[in-house]
Amino acid sequence: MTHDEVEILYVEDNVADVELTLVALRRHKIANRIHVARDGAEALDFIFCRGTHANREFFAPKLVLLDMKLPKVDGLEVLHAIRENERTNMIPVVVLTSSNEQKDIVESYKLHVNSYIQKPVDFDQFQQVVQQLGLYWLVVNQTPLPVG
């Protein structure tokens, strides 16, 4: 898999969450081209081809799944950086997080998040959410042609 083919950039620090989400995605045969960034800084390095991803050729993913509470650079800061940059400001970003704190929801929407989803505790419900997400953003939704 090359980085150019990455469809989903999944930003999540918790290993158990990563595993559960990947199981859910796999079970519904959605996006096997997924890159997992374990903190906000790594996510930004990946998106903007910096640091450990300096050799990657810029290619906007079809979707960013973003956790809120992340080490180093948190979800809102990642979202802010994505929206600030002309090359990335149209990438669909979906916040997928544990909390439904009003503060986080409001701030995310102020930064033009495309969707805000609270992960349900029940795994069956979570699988449904992941399935709907994948289907909508990767299949149904149309995104602008990539800006080089």
Place this chain on the structure above:
Amino acid sequence: MVLGALCCTAVLGYKAGIRQASAAAEVPTKAYVIYLGSVHLTLSVGAMGVAVIFTLTILLAAAVFLAIAARRRRRQAEVANRALTIENKERWRAEGEVHTLNAELERRVLVRTEQLDAANKELEAFSYSVAHDLRAPLRHINGFSKILQDDYGPALDETGQHYLKSVSDAAKNMGQLVDDLLKMGRIGRQELMRRSTDLNALMGRSLQDLQPECEGRKIDWRIGDLPSLECDPGLMKQVFVNLLSNAVKYTRRRENAVIEVGQVTLDGAPAIFVRDNGAGFDQRYAHKLFGVFQRLHSAEEFEGTGVGLATVQRIVQKHGGRIWAEAEVDKGATFFFALAASSQGSAQATKSAAAGEL
């Protein structure tokens, strides 16, 4: 007195002199005339002197009297001044004390406000942390036990599968508890956004929310005319959804469930009621009904976290109102709530048929 006597003597003496002079005039000699003249003169001068002395004495007495009076008045004024000065000083001191106390009070209010702010921030941070960090492990417990069930279930016997299901159910249940507690905590910190709200419309929206719970159920809804109230519509909807959802839940075992909503006038103030013919409860435990995590039914009988009614009570109390319930085991329950007088809008007269029974 002495002066008076002197005057009298002088005047009498003068008159006696004249009489004597008149008597002696019968012997009109020159010497006698001279004598009489000098006596007369002497008497006149004496009388004048006496008069002058008398006048002077009077004047002196008046002056002395006035001086004494003036002195007395001055002394009185001095005493009054001294009293005034003392009083002024006392007032200044009191004013100073009031200022000091006010400053102290303001300082204390400031300190308390800071403490309250800090406590609120801590609470917010706590609830934020609970929302983010406490739910995550529950999701993981539930998720992995579900995957185990799905992928390795056949390898387990019935008991093993039952244990696994218990694990995932428990995690799900605790997730619900955490969510409900967070919701209730949020209500406590939330500011009321009061506006005139038509409860009939609010009721309609609440019923829509309850559609999934009512599926497959036969419920006879008897909705009376409700008033408009000055309240926070978002929070008031939660009150309705909670009370109606309870009514739906606790009438689950009734073939003919009846849920009534209406308005009654109690002690001259309107109250809203939600009545059902469901499981009811023992009135002796009514005081426990609104406590957090307090339940009057087992989770096997009727599921729930025991946060719903506590939340409802919080919302009603935030509106300055009160909520109470009347019930009988197996004969249904009626929940009443009344908001503070100031929040009663164009409350209409009771129209509910139920009013007659109350």
